[in-house]
Amino acid sequence: MTIRLGRRQFLMGSSALAAAAAAGISPAFAQSALRLIFWGGQARADRTYAVTDLYEAAGNPGLEAEFLSWNDYWPKLATQTAGGTAPDIIQMDYRYIVEYATRNAIAPLDDVIGDLGEFDADQLEGGKVNGQLYGISLGANSVATLANKKAIEEIGETVPDNSWTYADLERLGEAFKSAGNGMVAFSDGSGTEPMLDNWLRQRGLALYTADNKLGFTADDAVEWFQMWNGFREKGYIVDAETQALDTGTPESSMVATKKAAMMPSNSNQLVIHQSINDDELTITSYPRIAPGVGGGHYRKPSMFFSVGGSSADPAAAAAFINFFVTNPEAGAILGVERGIPCNSAVREAITPTLDEQSQIALNFVANLGDLVGALPPSPPAAAGEIDLNLLRVISQEVAFGARSAEDGGKAFVEEATAILARANA
Numbered sequence: 404m405t406i407r408l409g410r411r412q413f414l415m416g417s418s419a420l421a422a423a424a425a426a427g428i429s430p431a432f433a434q435s436a437l438r439l440i441f442w443g444g445q446a447r448a449d450r451t452y453a454v455t456d457l458y459e460a461a462g463n464p465g466l467e468a469e470f471l472s473w474n475d476y477w478p479k480l481a482t483q484t485a486g487g488t489a490p491d492i493i494q495m496d497y498r499y500i501v502e503y504a505t506r507n508a509i510a511p512l513d514d515v516i517g518d519l520g521e522f523d524a525d526q527l528e529g530g531k532v533n534g535q536l537y538g539i540s541l542g543a544n545s546v547a548t549l550a551n552k553k554a555i556e557e558i559g560e561t562v563p564d565n566s567w568t569y570a571d572l573e574r575l576g577e578a579f580k581s582a583g584n585g586m587v588a589f590s591d592g593s594g595t596e597p598m599l600d601n602w603l604r605q606r607g608l609a610l611y612t613a614d615n616k617l618g619f620t621a622d623d624a625v626e627w628f629q630m631w632n633g634f635r636e637k638g639y640i641v642d643a644e645t646q647a648l649d650t651g652t653p654e655s656s657m658v659a660t661k662k663a664a665m666m667p668s669n670s671n672q673l674v675i676h677q678s679i680n681d682d683e684l685t686i687t688s689y690p691r692i693a694p695g696v697g698g699g700h701y702r703k704p705s706m707f708f709s710v711g712g713s714s715a716d717p718a719a720a721a722a723f724i725n726f727f728v729t730n731p732e733a734g735a736i737l738g739v740e741r742g743i744p745c746n747s748a749v750r751e752a753i754t755p756t757l758d759e760q761s762q763i764a765l766n767f768v769a770n771l772g773d774l775v776g777a778l779p780p781s782p783p784a785a786a787g788e789i790d791l792n793l794l795r796v797i798s799q800e801v802a803f804g805a806r807s808a809e810d811g812g813k814a815f816v817e818e819a820t821a822i823l824a825r826a827n828a
């Protein structure tokens with residue numbers, strides 16, 4: 404029987420993962436069931452548990468599954484990894500996979516994953532580190548702007564299409580100010596790494612280069628924070644105190660709490676956000692920096708399943724992952740909540756059965772057009788630390804007025820450069 408645990412808060416951070424690497428990771432004690440950990444909300448958990456039940460009903464090993472919010476997930480996983488008790492199956496993110504792979508916190512899958520069928524080559528490549536496969540993509544997605552369609556239409560506007568720009572965001576900001584309904588146009592995206600990445604890519608720059616360095620300068624970072632300061636001062640986005648109420652769960656997001664009509668998100672997250680919102684939602688692209696400028700988006704592995712480096716039975720863990728991504732019945736349960744299925748047979752089987760929000764997500768990824776640029780290189784091992792412990796912290800300090808945009812931009816680049824240098828030493 405699948406054991407289901409809810410969200411918990413843990414205080415230890417990524418330093419625990421480094422401690423695990425220093426101490427060496429030994430195999431976990433033998434267990435009667437595989438252990439699975441993932442981040443997400445209740446809607447994702449319900450779908451996941453239905454698949455684990457399906458897997459067990461077919462005579463396979465049972466699973467003990469645990470889910471947490473994004474903010475709670477990484478400290479918990481780092482703590483477990485440091486203690487040699489990481490689960491057998493770990494939901495992994497694109498920005499962390501290099502770090503976990505290089506520290507042997509997840510295991511190579513090449514010899515155990517088996518036949519994945521006709522699996523999208525770009526998604527398979529996205530799970531490789533130094534030529535070895537460490538993660539199986541659970542779906543293809545793209546960054547997207549989540550939009551409250553009802554709220555936008557109630558003020559006489561329409562949800563922007565994929566041609567919209569940051570100037571259009573300002574125009575919508577004025578429209579919401581004039582409406583005076585207690586909602587602003589957008590959440591604060593200044594600390595959202597994918598949004599910064601998208602903005603940089605449109606300018607011909609990059610968040611990280613292939614040789615694990617920053618792909619932008621302090622002047623770029625200063626301009627980024629200045630732009631969001633301007634939006635905040637004009638009342639186009641939520642204030643710092645309101646944004647701080649977002650704890651990383653779908654339920655606490657600025658769209659769910661109806662503080663903002665739009666927010667940065669991912670295409671697959673439309674499904675879960677609609678499940679907790681009584682207003683009709685939809686998605687559109689991130690804003691363009693100017694009309695006709697594209698290249699900021701890319702088809703990204705939404706997340707991976709990896710096998711824990713301390714798993715006592717990596718072959719059994721890999722067999723579950725294979726089932727999860729190749730079984731059509733499992734695919735019908737999962738839909739596109741984790742992204743567009745990468746196995747072509749599963750994708751073709753479920754497409755006619757998708758609900759409206761899932762169809763929107765599928766069509767969005769399929770029709771990005773000139774918004775799409777090349778897949779960036781795998782992020783460096785320190786990318787997670789820079790995102791969680793630096794960008795998010797400095798963006799909040801700038802938003803609250805504890806730092807100027809100039810100081811924040813310079814400090815971000817200086818400290819990120821130092822973190823990368825240490826990681827690459």
